[in-house]
Amino acid sequence: MEHYDLIVIGGGPSGYAGAMRAIDFGKKVLLIEKRRIGGAGVYDGVLTSKTLWEQALKTASIREMIPDYEVNFESLKKIVDEAVYERKTQMTLHLKLLDSLSKKLFTYEKGSAYILDKKTIRITKEDGKTKEVSADNILIATGSRPRIPNNIEVDEQHIVTSDGIKNFTSLPESMVVLGAGVIGCEFATIFSALGKTKVFLIDKADRILPFEDEDVAEVVTTNLELQGAKVHHGASLKRMEIKNGKVEYELEYKDGKTEVLTVSKALISVGRVPNVENIGLENAGVKLNERGSIWDDDTQTNISNIYVAGDVTTEVALVNVGEREARHAVVRMFGPTVKPLSYKNISTIMFLNPEVASVGMSEQECVAKNIPHKVVKLDYTVNARAIAMRKTTGFFKIIVTNDNGMRILGMRVVGEHASSAIQGVAYLIHTNQGIRDLADMMHPHPSITEGVQECLRMLLNKSIYKPYVFKDRLKCYVCENGVCTPIESLV
Known part of the structure; x- marks a missing residue:
C-alpha cells in the first residue's frame, strides 16, 4: 500500500492550496479529485461569474454611449470559456510538471475518495477499479454545492442554480432571482447590466443585502433599478414551477397581497451546503456540527490527524478564506506552532454595480x-x-x-x-x-x-x-x- 505524509481529498482552491503548502515542507503528498481540478472555483463559481461580471459592466458602459447596443451571447460565452480554459490549463500543467520532477513529492489521482479509517482511503477510478492508500494526515476539502429548497424542482435548464447558468444558450428575456444575498445580487447585477434580460429579485427582507449597512444596500438597489431590474421587497415565495417552457412563481407580501408572475428563467441562490455525504466520515469518527458541516477547531477535526478547509466547513464560503484555511491546516500538521486563524477582519468584494x-x-x-x-x-x-x-x-x-x-x-x-x-x-x-x-x-x-x-x-x-x-x-x-x-x- 502506498503511504503518504498527507492525502488531500478535493482539488478545488482549498485542496490545491493545501497540497502545494505541504510540498514546501518537503512532504509526500497525494491529491485526489473526482471530477476536475479547480472545482467550483473555476467551473461554476468565482471565475465564471466574475468573468461574466466584467463583461456585463463593459457592456453597460458601451450602452451608456450607444443605447441600442446589444451584446452577442456567443461572444460572451466564448470569453467565459476562454477564461476557464486558461485557468484550468494553468493548474493542470502545474500538477503534471510537479508530478514529473525527479524528487517526487507530489502525486495526483483522479477518482472518488472514501475514508476507510483515520489513516486509510480507498480511491475508485472512473473505470470502477479501486486502490487503497494511507497517510499520516488527511485534509478534507470537498467543497459545497448550491442549496435547493425542498419545494422547488430544479432542472438546471429553466429553474437553475449557479451551476446551471452555463446551460443557457441565449440571454433570457426575463429572469427571477430567488435570494437577495451577495450571489443573488451579483447575478441580478450581471443580467440586468447586459441589457437584454428583465430581472426580478425576490427579497424576503425589507431590503437587499440585509447583513450590510442600509446606505450600501440603497446604492446597489438604486443602480439595479436604473438598469431595469425590479426588486420584490418583503416578498415570500409561495410556489415556483415550470409551465409550458416558462417559470411561473407566486409571491406573498407582508400585507397579505399575492402576485403571480411568469418569466423565462429562474435562478435559485439561497446558500450552499457542504459536500459531506459518501466520503466515509463515519468510518473515521469525524463529527459534524449543528449546521451539517464538518466540526473543526481551527481547521482540526475531532480526529487529531484529520483536518478540514474551505466550503465544507461553511465557516466563510470564500475562495481566499478556504485557501488560507488549507495552508494554515498544513502548517499545523508540519510546521511550527502558529496562532489560530481569525475571521474578524476578512477583506471581501461584492461584484455588484x-x-x-x-x-x-x-x-x-x-x-x-x-x-x-x-x-x-x-x-x-x-x-x-x-x-x-x-x-x-x-x-x-x-x-x-x-x-x-x-x-x-x-x-x-x-x-x-x-x-x-x-x-x-x-x-x-x-x-x-x-x-x-x-x-x-x-x-x-x-x-x-x-x-x-x-x-x-x-x-x-x-x-x-x-x-x-x-x-x-x-x-x-x-x-x-x-x-x-x-x-x-x-x-
Missing part, C-alpha cells in the same frame, strides 16, 4: 453591539479619479472607536475600484496600527485611494474639504447608546 468592498465591522454591527464609534463618510463626487472616469456613484466610509486612539473598526467602499481602495485599511486593522501614517502618505493622483486618505484626514481634522461646509458630500458623526449625532469637528 457599483462594486462593494468591505473589511471589519459594519456600522449596523457596531450599533447592534452597542460599541461607541465615529463614522466618516466621503462621497465619490469629490474624488478626482472618479470624476475623470465619470463614475461618481458611491462613497467611502470608515468606522473607528470613539476615543483619541480612533482604532479602525471597519470600512466600506461602494464604487469604482472599491477593491483597490480597501487593502491599506485592512492592513492597518490587521496590524493594529494607527491611521496617521496612511493619512500622511503621498498617494498617487488622481486615484481612488485618495478617498481613503481624505477620510483619514477628516478623522484627524485636517481634510481639504471641510465636512461642516460640504455637508452633502462629507459626513462625520458619532454614535453612542444607539444615538448618532453629527459633529462639526473631530478634535
